[in-house]
Amino acid sequence: EPEVTQTPSHQVTQMGQEVILRCVPISNHLYFYWYRQILGQKVEFLVSFYNNEISEKSEIFDDQFSVERPDGSNFTLKIRSTKLEDSAMYFCASSGRDSQYFGPGTRLTVL
Amino acid sequence: SQQGEEDPQALSIQEGENATMNCSYKTSINNLQWYRQNSGRGLVHLILIRSNEREKHSGRLRVTLDTSKKSSSLLITASRAADTASYFCATDETSTSYGKLTFGQGTILTVHP
Known part of the structure; x- marks a missing residue:
């Protein structure tokens, strides 16, 4: 059964460093998303991406964040200068029509 | 209450019993999706x-x-210890585009063997 994959599973970085989180959505899906979940809190929407552009973004998704679909398979989230409060689990999701399927997540720890 | 708010926050039952979780929301929706999350893991649709x-x-x-x-319920019948997880409802609101999901806080379900 096709699934969303994410790499790495765990990323540790120093405050101020850039990180790139990678996702491979389900191959025939057209809509892509990033969410995050701070430990003990609910899952929060960051951004949606369709037709090679951002379709919606949340207040969290400020200028420090960017997304890209560099080729036909990968979907990346870049955080330019990480802050302590960026520590969270980041989930990628994709959908064909309605149901969104999530990847296993990348746990980002900012020291 | 917030969009996609689950109730109860925690539920503890014995294996074989049924588990019912509720979700309330505030705005018009296109659909509502339920997810399961095992501790520290990904979200399973x-x-x-x-x-x-x-x-x-x-x-x-x-x-x-x-x-x-503006409410939904998830019933798990004949529960098993493997059903132990957090359960979330997520709403796709009509006011947003392209399927942005709004999640609730979740219900922590513990099924005792």
Whole structure:
């Protein structure tokens, strides 16, 4: 059964460093998303991406964040200068029509 | 209350019993989706119910949707220890585009063997 994959599973970085989180959505899906979940809190929407552009973004998704679909398979989230409060689990999701399927997540720890 | 708020926050039952979790929301929706999350792991899609549907079944899962009350329930029948997880509802609101999901806080279900 096709699934969303994410790499790495765990990323540790120093405050101020850039990180790139990678996702491979389900191959025939057209809509892509990033969410995050701070430990003990609910899952929060960051951004949606369709037709090679951002379709919606949340207040969290400020200028420090960017997304890209560099080729036909990968979907990346870049955080330019990480802050302590960026520590969270980041989930990628994709959908064909309605149901969104999530990847296993990348746990980002900012020291 | 917030969009996609689950109730109860925690539920503890014995194996074989049924578990019912509720979700309330505030705005008009296109659909509502239920997810399971094992501790520290990813979100597993369980079931989607559209705004024009009232009930859906999938294996031991039954989901209902009452758009007039802006609420949904997830019933897990004949629970197993492996059902122990957090369960979230997530709404796809009509006011947003491209399927942005709004999650609730979740219900922590513990099934004792």
